[in-house]
Amino acid sequence: MADTVRLDVTDGVATVTIDRPDALNALNVDTLGALRDALAEAEDADARALVLTGAGEKAFIAGADIAAMSEMDTAEAQAYADLGHDVANAIEQFPAPAIAAINGYAFGGGMEMALACDLRVASERALLGQTEIDLGIIPGWGATQRLPRLVDDETARRLVFFGDRLDATDAHEEGLVGEVVAHDELDDHVQDLAAELAAQPATAMRAAKEALNQSHETTLAGGLAFERRTWAGLFGSHDQREGMRAFVEDRDPDFE
Ligand code: CO8
Structure with missing residues (x-):
C-alpha cells in the first residue's frame, strides 16, 4: 500500500x-x-x-x-x-x-x-x-x-x-x-x-445494506423481492436465533 x-x-x-x-x-x-x-x-x-x-x-x-x-x-x-x-x-x-x-x-x-x-x-x-x-x-x-x-x-x-x-x-x-x-x-x-x-449483528447489517443498496438499483417489485429473500435468508442464522431468544428470555443478546 x-x-x-x-x-x-x-x-x-x-x-x-x-x-x-x-x-x-x-x-x-x-x-x-x-x-x-x-x-x-x-x-x-x-x-x-x-x-x-x-x-x-x-x-x-x-x-x-x-x-x-x-x-x-x-x-x-x-x-x-x-x-x-x-x-x-x-x-x-x-x-x-x-x-x-x-x-x-x-x-x-x-x-x-x-x-x-x-x-x-x-x-x-x-x-x-x-x-x-x-x-x-x-x-x-x-x-x-x-x-x-x-x-x-x-x-x-x-x-x-x-x-x-x-x-x-x-x-x-x-x-x-x-x-x-x-x-x-x-x-x-x-x-x-x-x-x-x-456492535450490531454483522450478518443482519450486511443484509440491510445490500437491501437498501438494491433500492437504487432496481424496480420496486425487484427490490421488494430482494428484501423478502434476504429477510427469510436470515432465519436460522446465529444472530437471528440469539436476538429473538434473548428478547423472549428478557436478556441482552450475545451476537456473533
Ligand atoms: N489536485 C491536485 N493538487 C491540489 C488539489 C487537487 N484537487 N487541491 C489542492 N491541491 C494542492 C494545491 O495545488 C497546493 O499545492 P502546492 O502547495 O504545491 O501549490 C496545495 O494542494 C494546497 O492547496 P491551496 O494552496 O490551493 O490551498 P487553499 O487552502 O488556498 O485552497 C482549495 C484550497 C480551495 C481546496 C483549492 O486548493 C482548490 O480549489 N482545489 C481544487 C479543488 C477542486 O476543484 N477539486 C475538484 C477536482 S476535479 C475532480 O475531482 C474530478 C473527479 C472526477 C475525475 C474523473 C476522472 C477522469
Missing part, C-alpha cells in the same frame, strides 16, 4: 485515512490504488464498520489530482475514471456500513467518495461541492448518479451546473450530510458511531 493511505483496524472498526495533506489529500492514481487495496484489506479483516477520512487540518479529499489530470489523454482519463469508479463501488458495496468523516474540503472526486459512503458526518469547517464544471469537465466518479439519489433532483442539478461550494450547515440543510459536529469532536464522534455500528 502506498504511504498516502493508512489503514487501522481496531475492535472491528476499519479507519482509512487519505494521507497526502500537502496536496490536500487529492486522489492521484497511486493514492486511488492504495485506497482500493486498503478497502480490500479491511474487508479481509472482517471489519464491521468503515470510516473514511483525510489527514491534516484542512481537507477530507480535495478531489481528483488536477495537476495529474491536466497531462492526461483520453485513454489515461478513461483509466483514471474507471479506477475511481472501482473505488467508489468498493465503498458502496463494502459489506458493512461506511461513514465519511468530512473534516474539511470535499470537492469533486472527494465529495464523490463521500457520496459512496452510507453516512456522512461533517465538521463545522467542511466545505463540499461538485466543482468539476469550473475545470471544464463533469463529475466522473459517480456524482451524476449518486447525487440525485441522495438529494432532490433540482438540488443535484444546481450543484453540478454551478459548482457551488457549500458550507457544512448548508450541506446539512440540502441533505448532503446527515449531521454536523464541532471540528474537534469529529473523530471521536465518528469513532463512537462506528463502534455502535460494529
Whole structure:
C-alpha cells in the first residue's frame, strides 16, 4: 500500500485515512490504488464498520489530482475514471456500513467518495461541492448518479451546473450530510458511531445494506423481492436465533 493511505483496524472498526495533506489529500492514481487495496484489506479483516477520512487540518479529499489530470489523454482519463469508479463501488458495496468523516474540503472526486459512503458526518469547517464544471469537465466518479439519489433532483442539478461550494450547515440543510459536529469532536464522534455500528449483528447489517443498496438499483417489485429473500435468508442464522431468544428470555443478546 502506498504511504498516502493508512489503514487501522481496531475492535472491528476499519479507519482509512487519505494521507497526502500537502496536496490536500487529492486522489492521484497511486493514492486511488492504495485506497482500493486498503478497502480490500479491511474487508479481509472482517471489519464491521468503515470510516473514511483525510489527514491534516484542512481537507477530507480535495478531489481528483488536477495537476495529474491536466497531462492526461483520453485513454489515461478513461483509466483514471474507471479506477475511481472501482473505488467508489468498493465503498458502496463494502459489506458493512461506511461513514465519511468530512473534516474539511470535499470537492469533486472527494465529495464523490463521500457520496459512496452510507453516512456522512461533517465538521463545522467542511466545505463540499461538485466543482468539476469550473475545470471544464463533469463529475466522473459517480456524482451524476449518486447525487440525485441522495438529494432532490433540482438540488443535484444546481450543484453540478454551478459548482457551488457549500458550507457544512448548508450541506446539512440540502441533505448532503446527515449531521454536523464541532471540528474537534469529529473523530471521536465518528469513532463512537462506528463502534455502535460494529456492535450490531454483522450478518443482519450486511443484509440491510445490500437491501437498501438494491433500492437504487432496481424496480420496486425487484427490490421488494430482494428484501423478502434476504429477510427469510436470515432465519436460522446465529444472530437471528440469539436476538429473538434473548428478547423472549428478557436478556441482552450475545451476537456473533
Ligand atoms: N489536485 C491536485 N493538487 C491540489 C488539489 C487537487 N484537487 N487541491 C489542492 N491541491 C494542492 C494545491 O495545488 C497546493 O499545492 P502546492 O502547495 O504545491 O501549490 C496545495 O494542494 C494546497 O492547496 P491551496 O494552496 O490551493 O490551498 P487553499 O487552502 O488556498 O485552497 C482549495 C484550497 C480551495 C481546496 C483549492 O486548493 C482548490 O480549489 N482545489 C481544487 C479543488 C477542486 O476543484 N477539486 C475538484 C477536482 S476535479 C475532480 O475531482 C474530478 C473527479 C472526477 C475525475 C474523473 C476522472 C477522469
